[in-house]
Every structure is written in structure tokens, then in C-alpha cells.
Amino acid sequence: MFHSAHFYLGVPDQISEEDAKSAIRKIFNSKVVGHNIKFDLHFVTRFLEDDSLEVYADSMILAWLINSNSSLALDKLSDALLGHKMLSFKDTVKKGETFAGVELVDACKYAAEDAYITAKLYNLFLEKLELQSATHLIDEAKEVEFPFIKTLLTMEKEGIEIDGSFLEKFLVEVKETLAGLTTSIYELAGSEFNINSTKQLGLILFETLELPVGKKTKTGYSTDEKVLSGLLDAHEIIPKLLEYREVYKLYSTYIEPLLKLSKESKRSRIHTSFVQTGTATGRLSSKNPNLQNIPTRTPIGAKIRQAFVAGEGKKLIGIDYSQIELRLLAHYSQDDVLVNAFKNDKDIHLQTAVVLFGEEEAAQKRSIAKTVNFGLLYGMGPKKLSDTLGITTKEAKEIIEKYFESFPTVKSYFRSIVDSSKEKGYVETLLKRRRYFDYENATPMFRAAYERESVNSVFQGSAADLIKLSMNKIHEVIEKENLNAKMLLQIHDELIFEVNAEEAEVLGNRFRDIMDTIMELNVPLKASLNIGDNWSELK
Template sequence: MATIPENPLILVDGSSYLFRAFHSPPHLTNSKGEPTGAVYGVVNMLRSLITRFNPTQMIVIFDAKGKTFRNDMYAEYKANRPPMPDELRGQIAPLHKVIKALGLPLISIEGVEADDVIGTIAKNESAKGRHVLISTGDKDMAQLVNPHVTLINTMTDTVLDVEGVKEKFGIPPELIIDYLALMGDKVDNIPGLPGVGEKTALAMLQGIGSIEQLYQDPQKVLELSFRGSKTMPQKLIDNKDKAELSYQLATIKTDVEIALSGDEFSISAPDYKLLAELYTELEFKRWLAEVIKQGDSAPENKLDETAETINPEAADKVEKEYTCILDQAEFEAWLKQLNAAELIAFDTETTSLDYMKAEIVGVSFAIEENKAAYVPVAHDYPDAPKQLDRDWVLAKLKPLLEDPNKAIVGQNLKYDKHVLFNYDINLTGIKHDSMLESYVLSSVGTRHDMDSLALKYLGHKNISFEEIAGKGSKQLTFNQIPLETAAPYAAEDADITLQLHNTLWEKLSTSDDLVSVYQDIEVPLISVLSKIEQNGVLIDIHQLSQQSQDILIRLSELENQAYEIAGEKFNLSSTKQLQAILFEKLNHPIIKKTPKGAPSTAEEVLQELALDYPLPKVIIEYRGLAKLKSTYTDKLPLMVSSKTGRVHTSYHQAVTATGRLSSTDPNLQNIPIRNEEGRKVRKAFIANQGYKILAADYSQIELRIMAHLSKDEGLLKAFSQGLDIHKATAAEVFGVELDMVTSDQRRSAKAINFGLIYGMSAFGLAKQLNIPRNEAQKYMDLYFERYPGVLTYMEETRANAAEDGYVETIKGRRLNLPDIKARNGAVRKAAERAAINAPMQGTAADIIKCAMLDVAKWIETKTEGQIQMIMQVHDELVFEVKADFAEQASKEICQIMQNSVELSVPLLVEAGIGDNWEEAH
């Protein structure tokens, strides 16, 4: 590879960067729905360039708006190019601002292209002996290369000096214009010579020389042996005007008048304040963190709550008073202050993120901003100072932490509640949780971890765990970290939690509905979820082991089937090998491509191919079983706690956009129930001896919510009369009596009912029912004729969402829709579909959470320990109940769940009892 001289003048083809970034992933948008991917891509490339070469001088050059001198020369120049997309045009102004704020000179001159500005500077500076590096992906720039001018394509890491141009193109830089002129350019609409391509152009240039030499004696071309050489002399003569025009169009102008020169090409110091404003608006969090770390003041907050916001006062440097408590007297003094405080920010530092295994290493607390204390109790690195005894500290804190009248705030307090429970402390006074405050305020476009929230709302860059503990396999656990670094980190956690609460609570308090969702649903749910997680669930590891063996046999059978169909052995788990078999050997149609242009083998693609071909069907079954085995039948037995003999999942309140809970380790939401193997996994969830599994599930809850929200008379009537809603819909849509509805008609009506909830189009319905699109459209039209209230609801919801930027559940949970005004039609349509579905999913989430709270209260006060809640999955609650109490419990739970929230149609709960989850479901 060519060598690049140290500290060259770097000329960046900004327009080339811009289009390259726009068409490459990631296609980002901020929380307002504004595209930002091109800005991110260009700035990322510029940052990489600076990091790599550490230049003192660098200029970014862009095309100016409007026509250039080439359009005057040839009106059809670039006439074939489509207009710039709106999604790209809107990113140019913020990109220019960022570039200038980075301290980089930016040039854009009317009447010429970026190439011409680059060519002029390169010529002028290289003539002075200055080494120039041009960063571009444009092949036309090769004409500028000389002993002092080099090209670099950062995407391919290709560097072209004089020899590099010769090697790549087969001709020296001085013949590149001739080469481009002979071939022409369809993109720029440079005509070139008819019928002359790359090989012909090279043959003439290598055999004879430049265009000027070709025209000195066109007949010399006859001596060359390329295909078409016999007719080429006459072609040259007949098209001389085109050749000359093409030469002029392809020539980069090198005499543009440029105001900047010399020292004005130098990179200046970044404007960190302006960069912080811009990165805030664009929501580039990592770069914003870097800017804030520079120590400059943060910008004024000009954004709404859904965007990245910074509190300028909090971002200023404030003296922190963080204390590491190592003696009893100082601890007692702090304890006195804690007992007198109205609100205490509390946090634990532990040895593990697994709440069942975590041991307390220390605790921290704060009662006023910028002042906090850390009490280490179990740092055991060599030469660690003597610390207070853990049992003594926890015994002193126990009355405080168990006092229901003491208000505690934390960040993800459910975890701390678990950890304290391991030490026989019941954290009772949970008043606030900054993670949940953030989540209720905006569930979309925000990460709710403390570091992200501190950056967003306080303009503060937290000490990261990796900074003090290291990374990867060598990362220390907290007990191994020296106090001089551990104490500030731990104290900061408590301090920032308090600051976040003060900021977020002020924002939440502007909406009574949001306060209600937070205080009446999310905060009380912390204790309920903690109890469910502690209860855990018993599993039959022997059954799972047998199922793993059965799946292994079936996987082997499927492999052999696949080999037989393919006619050869291949790795079914290898995407590349599968692509080769499906699309090259078997010539299956390519339905969709990956971002890199390869044929997709995604699940939806295989589903479509499986309708016509046998191998995709085999692959689908193989993938499903392999995933089931690795995720559940193999893994679940390994997750049994040695302490309890049960499996303990983790429920997450602040993950989904709609308010639904998610679970991990294991993920209980994803166990398949539509196939035999998935149902067998549920069979392994069992009850203890003398107990039964009781499962209570809301029936068709989202359709009932749709009836409530739309107030459609037909739907309200059907549900109020207890009709089979899918049968009732079929009767309406197909115009038949209820008792005459066929199973196929009911199936179609079911697809319509659920499809509309998820914003399915006629095309999607046609695909699902395997019918023509016009027939699917007819079904949907008939549906809206019979249920006009649904159509009205959908239209009003779209309009309100576009105006407000959010939709709400019946409980007032707000679901922001940042893409509802996106310029990109596909993105906007997706947001509109979400606007219709989100109130139903969100309301369903609120209902199941309210039910959990009500059932938990009943269990605590009325059941004398005969039943415990052990799982929440989708719209279902699962219990382990004493066998002789199961029937009574079933009736009570159904009654509680059906009355947890009042709708204009009855809520229906179906319950089952069995020895395992599958039997009860």
C-alpha cells in the first residue's frame, strides 16, 4: 500500500461522504422522528480520519446549491439524477453546524462542484510542495493524483498514489480524464463515445495514448486488436463533438477563486458548548458524554421532554462532598441524619447482578444533593483498610429500611430489595424509583439506566463501572476495588439518584395521569414483582433432560431430510451455506435482501418460501427446535438455584414501549405454545407436592379494549351478550346467520380482528389468509361497514397522535410516538400503526398490573399462605396453590382480575388447575 506522508493537508469530499452515509446503516432518527443517520455517518468518518492522521489542517468541501458551469456547458448534465430525498436534505444544515463546531474549515462555492474546489486547493498546495490527502470515494478524483497528491477511500481503506492509480485503472493519472470522457458516465449523464466501455477505452489509451493523440490519426486504432476496432475510427470521427464535450465535463476545474488559504485551512479548537447543543438535539449520547467530559458548560435546555435534555445548573462544576465511613461514630452521626430526613436516596454495592447470589459489599445514601456517604463493609482486596462489620451496619439500618413511614428513593430498587431480603431485611418504604420515573415520563427513545439518565437530565457524566473495575474477563468485582475509587463511585450513585428524582419528579408532576400511573401502579408493583421473583417456580429437570434428548434425535432427522433435499451435506446453522443451497443450487426466488445485499434467510422469508418448497419448511422446524433446546430444555436445569431448588426469573418494568413487563434469565414470555415441543416445556413447570398450578388468563383482552375505546355498538353488543367475537364478526362480514358461520369464515374473521389491532394492511391480510389482495380489501371494507366505530376510532387516533405526538391508555399511561411526523412514509406509517395498537397493548399492560396488585393484596391478607403468585406471562397470572384450596382460589382470582379495571364491556378471565403449567393453561 502507498505510504501517506506525515501530517498532510486533508481535503474531505463532504458530498461523497454525505451520500455514502445516507445510504448506509444505521438509519437513525431522534425522538422527534427527524432523520440523523447521515449526520452521524459523516461525523463518524471525520472523527476516524482525525484520529488516524492527527492532522493540523483539514478542510471539508461540499457541493453548493444550484446549477454549475457544467450545466451551462451541457444542459443535460446530471439530468438523470433523482432529486435529493427530503430525509437527506434536512440533515445538511445540522451537519454543517456540527462540522464547524468541531473546528473544521468548511467550503461550499456556488457555480462549481466540490470536486473543483478540491482540485483547485490540491493543485495550488501541491505546487508549493505540500502533501495533500484527498478523502473520497469518487473515481474521478484520480485525475488529481501527482507525487504530492494522494487519494484515500476510508470505506475500503484504499490509498492511491501515482503507482496506485496505474495499478487500479491500468493508466496513469494524466489519462484519467480521457478514460472518463471515452466511457461517459450514466450517473452524471456525460455522453462519452457510443459503444465504448471500460475495456475499449483502456485498449485505445494504452495502445495509442490520449484523446488528442487518437484524433491526430484515428486510423491507427485499426492496428489494435480489441473487439470493434474495425469500426472505431469512423466512430471517433462521427462523434468528435461528443468526445470533446465529455472531456470538458469530466475535467475537474483547478482555478476556482477560493477565499481561504494557508493558516485558514488549520483545524481550530472545538466549540464544546455548541457541540453539546447539537449532539443534544441530534441525540448522539456517546459523543455528548465526551463533550460534557471536556468540562465546558452545557447548553441551555431548548428541547422537549422526549429529547435529550440537559440541566445547565447541574452541568456546572459543583463541589461534591462524598464521605467514606469507616468508624462507628461517623456512621451513627449519619444514621441520625437519615432518621430525621424526609427522603433518603439509598443504594447497595454487591458482588453480583444475580439477586439470588449477590452479597452486600457496601451501602450508600444521600439526603441532599451533592452530599453522600458510602459505608464499605466487605472490600477484601490485599491491604484493604478495616471496615465496619456488615452485620452490625445492617442491624443498625434494618429499623430504618423496614419502616413503612420512611420514604426511600433508589434506582431500580427492586434489585436492592432482593439483596436486602437475603439479609432478612424487608425494604418497605419504597417511595420513589428514578428508573420508573423516567420510564413513565417517556418509555420510548430513552435508556433508563442511571448513566444514561444522568447524562440526559443532569448533563452529568457518571463514573462508569468499567472505569473503576476494568473490562472483560479481568473485570474486578466490587469487593476487589480499592476504596479510594470505590467510595466516590458508590456515593455518586446515591447522590445522582436523588438529583434524578428531584428533576424527574418535577416533570412527572405536571400530569396527574402520569403521577397516578407511577404512584398507583409502577411503584407498588416493585414489591409484588420482588415477591414473585423470590417465590420462583419449580421445574422437572428430568423431563427437560428427556426432552433435550428427543429434540436431539429430531434435529438429526431434520438434518438428514435437508441433506436429501439439497443433494449434499451442509451446516444448517450457517447462513452463508444456506444461502448458497437455497438461492444458488436450488434457485429459490430471492424475496428479500440483507442490508449488505445478500439474499435473506430470515424467518419471514423462509415462511413464505415454505409455501412452495420443502427445504425452507425443514429449516424452520430445525431452527425452532434448536432454539428451544439451547434456550429452555438445556438451559433451564442449569438455572435452578442451589439455595431454593427453584428457577427465579427477573421481571423488568422499564423495557417495553407499551408498559408490558418483560422477563429474563429465563425469558418466560417467549416459550412457544403453538407447537407440541413448546407445550412440553410448560409441562416441566410443576407444583410442589400437595400443591397445584393455577393459571388465570384474560380472554381476548385487546379486542375487548378495542370495543371499549372505539365505542362501536356492534362490538359492544357482541361482548356484552357473551358471543364468540370471531364468529360474530364472521357473521357480520360474510352476511350469514351466526349458527351458519363456517370454521374457515371464523378463521378469516379472527385474522381480521387481530390484524386490525396491529394495523395490518389488506396486503398483510391477503398474505396471512393466502387470498388475493382485492379479496382481502373487500373483507376489510365489509368489516368497517359493520363496525364503523372502529374505523372512526382509528382515524381519530391517527389524527390526535400526529397532533400530540403520543397516545394514552385508559389509565393515562403516555406512549410517545417520535416517528409520527417522520418525512419517510414507511416510518410514518409504522408509527401510525403503533398509534392504533399502543393504547390497546398499553391498556392491557395496565390491566394485568392492576390485577397483580389486587391479587397480591388478597393473597397477603386473606389466604394464610395457601397460595403464592409465581409467574406473569402476557395476559396470564400463574400461581402455586394448596390442592384443597385450588378451586376456591380459582373463583376468587377470576373475580378479582375481572374487576381490576372497569371497561364498557365485561372482562373475562379463564382459569385452569393442573399438576403443571401446561395442564393448567
């Protein structure tokens, strides 16, 4: 018996599982609109043991395309746009019960309302887009976003294999390290306290030990990594605390939860949920667990990636877009220096350093130029740049001025984004997705933030468009040619696949070519291929 069939004292006869299956098949043979239909498809495809169901449309995605800032929950949209308060899940399902325990008549009302409101909203959104003469967004939905639902569904269902015994060993090591650090910290502090409590830690550091107070938070002393690093030489306890923080983070956020999930899973594979409407810019987000923020920047952190492995006889493939946002900056601004640097496959940060500081100093100042390049895309100001580089605000200001003098086309292009954003109230990506900003009702501080967000959204959002197109194309190729390859993860500018070891090279190059040629811009796109037995080897 399928576990969601209703079961309670005096439950009426229900249709057979076979009848339920054929009814669902019939429904999916016509045009099905869902609200977050990927969620439902997980259950339905498992129940039917059939992944070939067709997705027609999703009202949640339309709501997000219309305004990526708005609330997307069905009940909220119903209330706001249709003036109809929906039956709440909480009221329908009594405390401690499941949906299977809900009386059929109530369950039917709840489910029917869900379907009815979804259809209402779908039609409303189509009208809305017509009225706003934004029918191109309907096309974008049909051609890109709706097909993308199944691309993501396939990835989520596959999951990625975890090496449980590796994580077990790592867990033991980390627990021992934490125990040792805890003892040292108590000794150096002169008392026992909760190291994870910023409140208690603040008292120890700044009152008991009388260390110099650097920064305050809303509620007390700041003890973040920057503050602690500034106190490195002030007391022996500081390096211990920094190490404790790093290791405890790995333990509590990664090792323990991932191990638990892998143990719960039959094939030792863990499955994230990608949220297609998860950001205002068009990027994905990933949750339960988030597999887009697995550590990589420190050696001990990067060890976590060793736990993500290819199955027996298989390899993992990683393909990442190189400098995709800066390439988009070159594409949009058409700045000669940037365009030529990318056309000739030059080191973009070094080229920037040459322009800013001259040939002689370029090599040693490359990393400054790199910070400037990234900062640009974020709408950086002199304050933050000086903080990041450890220079004075004045020097930072000069570097920024020098940049805009040297790249006047970039300056005027940024200006045009901001002007148009203020005039129209939104900015657009490559695929014409919009992000709205309410300048009218904003304080000067918010307006400045909107200007930065406008600039950033064009690049971040367009990069998201490109990789989305690539993912759909690769998914299509894998299906059509019945390739023995699984797309597993997307980490914003990077895709991870699992394939048969002997095919890794060929398939990797095939996918990389698709990514390189997914769209013709004013500069070439470039993706890099890596092959390995675990995720830590893909760099």
C-alpha cells in the same frame, strides 16, 4: 461474612455485618428512592433476610412514565439532564476483579455518586411532571407503579419449579432427533455444511440444488420459514430443514438453558427478571430467562411446558383474560355490535363474521374474521392481510372496507386516536400513561407507522394497565390475608400461581373474581381459570 464486603491486600477495618444490617434497616425506615430499586432489593432483602422493606419511589420508573422511549440508564440520564458524567463501573472495577476488590475510598465515591444522582433526578422528574401539568402521572406512580415493584420482586424471588429429570430425557431425545436430521440433510445436500448458517444454507439451496429463489434479504438469500414452506414440494431436503429448525430452536433456546438454570438452583426453581419499564406500551418484559415466550403453538414445543411444574402437594393455576384488547376496543368505541356481543358473552369472532359475511357463511369464515379482528388492533393494511390469509390484495382491501362500513363507530374511533395523537404528539392508556410520537421529524413511512403504533398502544397499553392493577390487588390480598399462594408469572394477559392442591379451586376462583372486577368498563371483563400439575395443562 457477606460476600460483598470488601476484601483486598491492606483493606481497612469495616463495620460489622450486624451494624451494616441495622444501618440498612434505618435507611429503609425513612423514604428510600432508588433507580431500578427492584435490582437492589434482591440483594438487600437476601442480606437482611427480610422481605418487608418499604419501597418509596423509583426514579427510573418516573423517567419511563415521563417518556417511555427515552434511555433510562442512570449515567445517560445524568449526562443528558444534569450535565454530569458519572464515574463508570468499568473504570471503577478493574478487569477481572469484582466490586469487593475495589478500594473502599473508590467504592464509596462510586456508590455515593449513584445515590446522589438518583435523588437529583427524582426531584427533577417531579418538577418536570408538575410543569407539564401531568401530576396525574405522579399519582399513578405512587398508587400503581411503585407498589408494583414489590409485587414483581415477590414473584421473581419465588421462581417456578422445573422438572429436571423430564428435561434431561427430553434433551437426549432431541439430540438424537437432531443427529438424524443432520445426517439426512447432509446426504440430501450432497455435502456437509453448517445448517445454522443462513449464508451456507442459501448457497446449498439456491446454487447447488438450484431451487427457485423466492425472497432476498439485505445480505443474500432468505431461508426463513415462509420461504422454506413455499418450497416444500420442490425438494426432499425442505421438510427436514423445517423440522431441524423447530427442534434446534427448542434445544438451544429452551431445553439446554432451562436445564442449566434448574441445576444451578438449590430448589430446582428458576427466576426470571420482569422489566417494569421494558416496553413503550406499558407491558412487562421478561429476561434472563425470558419466561414470556415459552413455546405452546406446536405439539413438540408445547412439551417444554410440561417441564414447568407445581411443587409437591401443590397445583399450578392459570388465569387468563379473555379477548381483553377487543373488549377494550368495545369499551372505547362503544360500538353497539361489539358491546352487545361482549355483554351477552357471544363468540366475538363469529359475530364479526356474521356482520362481514352474513349468517350463512359466518361459521366457515370465522377464522378470517379472527384475523381481521387481531389485524385491526395492529393497524393492519391490505397487503399484510392478504399475505396472512392467502388471498389477493384486492380481496383483502374489500374485507377491510367492509369492516369499516359495518363498524362505523370503530372507524371514527380509530380516526379520533390518530387525530389526537398527531395533534398532541402522544396517546394515553386507561391509567393515562403516555406514549409519545415525534411526527415532526418523521418521514411519511414513519408517520404511517406512528399512526398504527398509536392505535395499538391504546389497547395494548390499557390491557397492561388492567392486569397490573389485578396483580397489585391479588398481591395485596395474599399478603393481608396471609394466603398460602404464590403468584409466579405474568404473560401479558395471563397469570400463573402455585397453591396447595386442596385450595386450588377456591383460591383460583377468588383471584379470577378479582381480575373480572378490577375495573368497571362499558363491557364486562372475563377471565378463565385452569388448574393443573404442570404448565402444559393450563389451557
